Amino acid sequence: MTSRAARTADDPGQRPSEHTLRECAKSILTGLLISVPMLGWGGYVVYLNWLAQERERITQVEMRLAHMRLVTAPPEPTLPVSNAAHGRDLFLSTCAACHGAEGKGVAGLGRDLSTSWFVASLKDNDLQAFLVQGRPNGQPVAMPPRGGNPDLQDSDLRDIVTFLRGVQDPRRLPELPPPTIVTKPLTEEEKAKALAAAGGDAELAEFIASGQKLYASTCIACHGPGGVGVTGNGKPLTVSEFVRKTNDDDLLAFIKKGRDPGDPTNTTGVGMPAKGGNPALSDDDILDVIAYLRSLQSSAAQSSVQK
Ligand code: HEC
Ligand code: HEC
Numbered sequence: 554m555t556s557r558a559a560r561t562a563d564d565p566g567q568r569p570s571e572h573t574l575r576e577c578a579k580s581i582l583t584g585l586l587i588s589v590p591m592l593g594w595g596g597y598v599v600y601l602n603w604l605a606q607e608r609e610r611i612t613q614v615e616m617r618l619a620h621m622r623l624v625t626a627p628p629e630p631t632l633p634v635s636n637a638a639h640g641r642d643l644f645l646s647t648c649a650a651c652h653g654a655e656g657k658g659v660a661g662l663g664r665d666l667s668t669s670w671f672v673a674s675l676k677d678n679d680l681q682a683f684l685v686q687g688r689p690n691g692q693p694v695a696m697p698p699r700g701g702n703p704d705l706q707d708s709d710l711r712d713i714v715t716f717l718r719g720v721q722d723p724r725r726l727p728e729l730p731p732p733t734i735v736t737k738p739l740t741e742e743e744k745a746k747a748l749a750a751a752g753g754d755a756e757l758a759e760f761i762a763s764g765q766k767l768y769a770s771t772c773i774a775c776h777g778p779g780g781v782g783v784t785g786n787g788k789p790l791t792v793s794e795f796v797r798k799t800n801d802d803d804l805l806a807f808i809k810k811g812r813d814p815g816d817p818t819n820t821t822g823v824g825m826p827a828k829g830g831n832p833a834l835s836d837d838d839i840l841d842v843i844a845y846l847r848s849l850q851s852s853a854a855q856s857s858v859q860k
Contacts, residue, residue, distance in 0.1 A: 556661050565779065576719060583621050584600075593684075600731040618670070619670045619673035620721060622673075623721060623722055626724055626747070628722060630719075631726050632716075632719050633715070634728075634730075637727065638729045639709075639712045639735070640714070640716030640717070641716045642734070642735045643709055643713050644656070644716050645732055645833055646702075646771050646831050647699045647700045647701065647702040647705065647771065647832060648663070649832075650662070650829055650830025651694070651775075651826075652776055652828050653830075654830075654832055655667065656720040658822075661691070661694075661823060662826070663694075663696065665685075666720060666721075670677050671760065672717055673721055677711070680714050681710050681711055681714050684699060684710045684713065685698060685707070686698055687699070687700070694785055694786050695785060695824060697774055700767070701773055701783075702773055702774060703776025704769060712729035719746070732833055733833075734767070734770070734834070734838070736766035736767060736770055737770075738766075739765065748763040750851065757844065758840045760840070760844040760845075761844045761848045763842065764838075765836055765845045767844075767845075768842050771830065771831040772787070772829045772842065777785030777789075779791065779849060780849045784824055785823070788820075788821065788822075789823065790846055791850060791852075792853055793850075797850055804843050804846075808828065808839050809827060809836075811827040811840065812826055813827045824846075
């Protein structure tokens with residue numbers, strides 16, 4: 554009786570305990586049902602972030618290998634001669650100042666483009682778009698928009714891109730004709746200005762006009778339009794004491810030699826390349842540029858007198 558009483562007394566006790574267990578299990582299950590997806594979601598987000606970072610890292614590595622892959626793979630088709638030659642001529646007159654005639658870079662100026670992974674990894678359109686923008690905050694000097702030559706049209710830049718493909722993979726470069734200097738013809742207004750600057754002397758006006766065209770393709774990147782100078786690069790030439798005080802022969806010798814950053818007379822720490830980086834310029838070409846510089850100086854002097 555006692556035991557039965559005890560059992561019956563136990564029974565109600567045991568039933569709640571089963572009930573508690575079930576409740577307990579239920580709440581654990583609910584907890585799991587809620588927390589597993591939450592933890593799982595968190596983990597998934599972490600995983601996605603990691604995956605994105607890994608992908609980014611792999612893309613970077615891939616890009617950095619782009620040039621190596623280019624030259625170890627079988628060559629792509631040979632480049633069209635006329636586009637490559639025109640691109641080469643433009644490159645020599647505008648880009649070579651900072652990147653060297655063979656695109657291998659100039660210390661203290663522009664980078665080596667021949668092995669650049671940046672060039673190798675960009676599609677033609679993107680490389681062309683880069684050239685339009687340049688890299689104005691570049692180091693050690695700015696990479697100017699359109700290489701500093703505003704006359705370069707999009708089709709010109711496209712030909713430069715074609716030439717750069719050959720610089721990166723010489724196997725693709727066809728035999729090119731000898732370089733020619735590319736200049737843009739002057740407008741009637743510019744011609745009239747040259748004649749006025751020459752004091753009506755038609756022959757001198759020709760020299761000034763020719764010098765202006767050469768200046769606009771070779772010197773403008775570093776000395777700015779009309780010789781106003783470029784901050785962080787070429788000095789203003791319109792008001793240069795050095796230009797004013799130096800005779801034509803000595804100025805010709807100076808421009809042919811340039812002025813290294815290590816030269817004691819260098820004041821900017823930036824180099825002025827020999828012939829402004831354009832090896833195709835003859836002495837007569839440079840004398841024309843000097844005639845143009847003189848005309849800039851006299852019009853700058855006149856306008857300061859007028860002020
Ligand atoms: C005044 C000097 C200057 C001239 C002119 C110039 N560049 Fe540059 N360029 C630079 C500098 C400096 C850099 C590197 C900038 C940086 O990344 O900090 C550069 C970078 C570049 C790059 C990117 C290379 C890389 O690996 O990141 C390309 C491509 C390039 N230049 C092409 C050209 C072409 C084509 C022209 C002519 C149309 C030209 N540049 C004219 C100075 C110049
Ligand atoms: C890559 C850039 C670059 C190009 C291209 C360039 N120059 Fe210069 N030039 C310089 C720099 C930088 C200086 C200043 C050097 C110094 O600190 O003394 C300079 C200095 C000069 C000076 C001396 C000015 C003075 O007051 O001391 C003359 C003259 C000159 N350049 C003419 C030219 C002509 C002409 C061309 C084109 C045929 C040309 N430069 C192309 C960068 C350039």
